Amino acid sequence: MKTFDIPADSRLKVVKTTPHKEMHGTTAVQAISLRLEWWPTDNAALNQLADGLQDVLFWVPPEAVPQEMLDGIPPAKKWRRCPDLAMPVKVPKLEFSGYTLRIAHGIDDSTALELYSCTLSKFEAEAKEGGTSPIRFSLNSNRQITPEMVGALCALEGQEIVVEELAPPDTSEAIDGTQAAFDADHPDADKDAGDLFAEAHAEVDALEIDD
Numbered sequence: 001m002k003t004f005d006i007p008a009d010s011r012l013k014v015v016k017t018t019p020h021k022e023m024h025g026t027t028a029v030q031a032i033s034l035r036l037e038w039w040p041t042d043n044a045a046l047n048q049l050a051d052g053l054q055d056v057l058f059w060v061p062p063e064a065v066p067q068e069m070l071d072g073i074p075p076a077k078k079w080r081r082c083p084d085l086a087m088p089v090k091v092p093k094l095e096f097s098g099y100t101l102r103i104a105h106g107i108d109d110s111t112a113l114e115l116y117s118c119t120l121s122k123f124e125a126e127a128k129e130g131g132t133s134p135i136r137f138s139l140n141s142n143r144q145i146t147p148e149m150v151g152a153l154c155a156l157e158g159q160e161i162v163v164e165e166l167a168p169p170d171t172s173e174a175i176d177g178t179q180a181a182f183d184a185d186h187p188d189a190d191k192d193a194g195d196l197f198a199e200a201h202a203e204v205d206a207l208e209i210d211d
Helices: 043-048 053-057 147-155 179-185 193-210
Strands: 010-024 027-038 089-091 096-103 113-125 135-141 160-167
Touching: 010 147, 027 147, 043 053, 096 135, 113 147
Parallel strands: none
Antiparallel strands: 010 027, 010 160, 027 135, 089 113, 096 113, 096 160, 113 135
């Protein structure tokens, strides 16, 4: 499953905060949307928006002084492939849902701001000479948005936040590795071939008698 991952303790700028109401049936529910800007340390993060987007926007020209590979890390791609290409590059159909955002706030972990069931959308990126590539996106949540949280997030507009966690939904199923679970899934595991053959013929004989 494709995900959008931002490392813990990354700094993002809150470009705009927009509180609004969303209708759930006949009930108006408080929601909030954040326009966020992230400057990843490696423009390979562009590939999270679209496969191969880094190579579309950046390259290493043949005449460039070759860089040594450090600990298996490929050389940085710092040159814009198409300097005249209009920016930003938008990926309008890309969307992720079910994320949790945890923002460092206040004195300790107990005062962190947490947004649940977040939808990430309206992605766009810029390619800047030198290899930097800011990524902007919108984050929307309508779950457990209190007036206090609205106030705190509005106060952060124009400022940097520290993202403690941006976690995608866990779609993996827990695996029960107990013997009981194995026996339930493999009821014939302790039977040999002779037992299975005899049972199969017994079922056939029973069907012939019924007929």
